[in-house]
Amino acid sequence: MAEQAVQTKPAIRVENLDLYYGEKQALYNVSMDVAENSVTALIGPSGCGKSTFLRTLNRMNDLIPGVRIEGNIELYGKNIYDRDIDVEMLRKEVGMVFQAPNPFPKSIYDNVAYGPRIHGITSKKKLDEIVEKSLRQAALWDEVKDRLKDRATGLSGGQQQRLCIARALAVEPEIVLMDEPTSALDPISTSKIEELVQELKEKYTIVIVTHNMQQAARVSDKTAFFLNGELIEYDDTNTLFSNPGNKKTEDYITGRFG
Amino acid sequence: MKTAGSVGMDRFRKQRTWRTTWEGIIPKLLLVCALVSVLTTLGIVFTLIVETARFFEEIPFVQFITGTEWTALFSGNQQKFGVLPLISGTLLVTAGAALVAIPLGLAAAIYLSEYAHDRVRRVLKPVLEILAGIPTVVYGFFAFTFVTPLLRGTFFPDMGPFNALSASIVVGIMIIPMIASLSEDAMSSVPRGIREAAYAMGSTRLEVALRVVVPAALSGIIASFVLGISRAIGETMIVTIAAGATPKLTFDPTDSIQTMTAYMVQAASGDISFGSTAYKSIYAVGMTLFVFTMIMNLLAQYISRRFKEEY
Numbered sequence: 417m418a419e420q421a422v423q424t425k426p427a428i429r430v431e432n433l434d435l436y437y438g439e440k441q442a443l444y445n446v447s448m449d450v451a452e453n454s455v456t457a458l459i460g461p462s463g464c465g466k467s468t469f470l471r472t473l474n475r476m477n478d479l480i481p482g483v484r485i486e487g488n489i490e491l492y493g494k495n496i497y498d499r500d501i502d503v504e505m506l507r508k509e510v511g512m513v514f515q516a517p518n519p520f521p522k523s524i525y526d527n528v529a530y531g532p533r534i535h536g537i538t539s540k541k542k543l544d545e546i547v548e549k550s551l552r553q554a555a556l557w558d559e560v561k562d563r564l565k566d567r568a569t570g571l572s573g574g575q576q577q578r579l580c581i582a583r584a585l586a587v588e589p590e591i592v593l594m595d596e597p598t599s600a601l602d603p604i605s606t607s608k609i610e611e612l613v614q615e616l617k618e619k620y621t622i623v624i625v626t627h628n629m630q631q632a633a634r635v636s637d638k639t640a641f642f643l644n645g646e647l648i649e650y651d652d653t654n655t656l657f658s659n660p661g662n663k664k665t666e667d668y669i670t671g672r673f674g
Numbered sequence: 675m676k677t678a679g680s681v682g683m684d685r686f687r688k689q690r691t692w693r694t695t696w697e698g699i700i701p702k703l704l705l706v707c708a709l710v711s712v713l714t715t716l717g718i719v720f721t722l723i724v725e726t727a728r729f730f731e732e733i734p735f736v737q738f739i740t741g742t743e744w745t746a747l748f749s750g751n752q753q754k755f756g757v758l759p760l761i762s763g764t765l766l767v768t769a770g771a772a773l774v775a776i777p778l779g780l781a782a783a784i785y786l787s788e789y790a791h792d793r794v795r796r797v798l799k800p801v802l803e804i805l806a807g808i809p810t811v812v813y814g815f816f817a818f819t820f821v822t823p824l825l826r827g828t829f830f831p832d833m834g835p836f837n838a839l840s841a842s843i844v845v846g847i848m849i850i851p852m853i854a855s856l857s858e859d860a861m862s863s864v865p866r867g868i869r870e871a872a873y874a875m876g877s878t879r880l881e882v883a884l885r886v887v888v889p890a891a892l893s894g895i896i897a898s899f900v901l902g903i904s905r906a907i908g909e910t911m912i913v914t915i916a917a918g919a920t921p922k923l924t925f926d927p928t929d930s931i932q933t934m935t936a937y938m939v940q941a942a943s944g945d946i947s948f949g950s951t952a953y954k955s956i957y958a959v960g961m962t963l964f965v966f967t968m969i970m971n972l973l974a975q976y977i978s979r980r981f982k983e984e985y
């Protein structure tokens with residue numbers, strides 16, 4: 417397993433990443449590689465910098481005034497903080513699903529078609545195809561195929577979140593970032609999304625933040641444990657949970673703090 | 675038998691003090707204040723209806739509403755009471771104002787809500803609201819002494835000193851702050867998460883504004899347009915000063931015209947005799963105006979209720 421990881425070129429390579437919100441430092445010297453077509457879980461107590469780290473990968477932090485970054489983040493060998501990076505194109509390649517479902521107040525169809533449309537697809541036939549394909553990938557097609565014109569905001573929370581996943585997939589990203597995608601959902605919707613993450617791994621590289629350690633154990637190949645802005649431990653999920661290398665990791669996963 | 679406990683409970687017994695008396699009076703006092711404004715409004719509407727009804731005893735309703743000549747202030751048998759020229763004058767100014775104010779107001783709202791930094795917004799928003807408080811007579815003189823000469827000096831050398839064009843431009847300018855401010859309110863109440871989702875898919879700022887935020891805030895934005903238009907319909911000073919006093923059924927903005935409001939000012943400040951048909955015509959025109967603005971306000975309410983977004 418370790419050897420395999422060396423052979424495949426990483427999809428994401430983070431080196432010595434520091435991040436500051438104004439004066440306040442939120443990430444300290446984080447380095448980690450993420451392999452292609454894998455699921456990586458980010459765990460740690462709340463406020464430890466998981467979301468902040470995740471949002472450096474698609475440069476969503478650019479939208480927050482006063483954020484400063486040092487270090488390197490490469491996707492497929494290209495530094496995404498280089499001057500010649502087109503941030504919109506970067507975000508097309510790195511999709512994101514948020515903590516609370518946030519569908520647009522538009523129809524189900526228009527939600528999924530939004531991304532392809534802004535990236536220049538106008539053909540009705542092509543859009544129909546993308547919408548169906550994305551909704552199937554998000555395991556939502558059968559539930560909504562007869563009411564694509566209905567408002568997305570009328571769906572249940574779990575359906576809305578799967579719609580948001582479909583919407584993210586519709587622009588055909590390489591990497592999908594998920595920030596606690598199930599924390600607002602009931603157990604049944606949660607397990608649906610967990611299954612989905614397993615399936616999506618075939619085609620996408622997934623980084624998922626979760627505060628639920630069982631979830632990390634269930635869905636991920638590798639797990640990264642953050643504490644106070646530092647990456648404490650990063651290892652195969654099985655190893656990290658059964659045989660943590662760091663005392664702090666052990667304390668956290670055994671529930672001694674957090 | 676009295677115990678220490680029951681003596682203590684006496685403290686909670688009701689007593690008539692100035693505090694409780696005051697508490698009893700206050701709501702009644704407030705009710706009276708509320709009633710005064712309600713009764714005043716009812717009184718106005720009542721007078722309007724009564725005088726309008728008297729007017730229609732002399733001038734048939736159909737003649738009023740379909741007539742194309744308005745010469746109410748002429749003497750004797752030259753008087754004609756066809757309200758269409760006043761309506762067309764009002765609509766001409768209103769349409770021109772809407773053409774100016776809707777695009778500019780919406781653009782200002784988009785800038786404030788989606789582009790401006792916090793610090794800029796915190797300065798500009800109050801400035802807009804101050805602009806909305808400038809007395810309209812100031813705008814009127816601005817139209818007459820600045821905009822009209824400017825237009826005559828450039829694009830419309832043949833235009834007269836009184837014209838619908840400069841009045842509508844300036845009425846438009848006057849309602850920009852209102853539209854911008856109300857639209858901005860609607861746009862900034864669109865949840866952050868929706869914007870983030872759009873950015874995360876690779877939208878540019880303009881795409882987020884035009885394809886996500888504006889559609890999501892559309893009910894509030896359209897309501898702001900309607901309220902702005904309603905203001906334009908009822909605007910009085912600017913049109914009285916700059917648009918002229920010649921009721922004319924025309925859609926040429928360079929013409930001198932007269933609006934319903936401007937007629938009412940002219941008639942009320944001229945020397946018409948109390949109780950004459952011309953006098954009553956002020957009320958009939960006022961009623962017509964009232965119907966117009968009432969419809970607009972109801973429309974605004976309907977739109978913002980009916981199409982309210984649930985996020």
Ligand SMILES: Nc1ncnc2c1ncn2[C@@H]1O[C@H](COP(=O)(O)OP(=O)(O)O)[C@@H](O)[C@H]1O
Nearest residue numbers: 437442460461462463464465466467468469480
């Ligand atoms: N926009 C922001 N401005 C300033 N500080 C922030 C901002 N967002 C997050 N932080 C701070 O950065 C730290 C990490 O937050 P976050 O990444 O949201 O943690 P997590 O997702 O692990 O709960 C916290 O201390 C938080 O207060």
Ligand SMILES: [Mg+2]
Nearest residue numbers: 466467468595
């Ligand atoms: Mg978080």
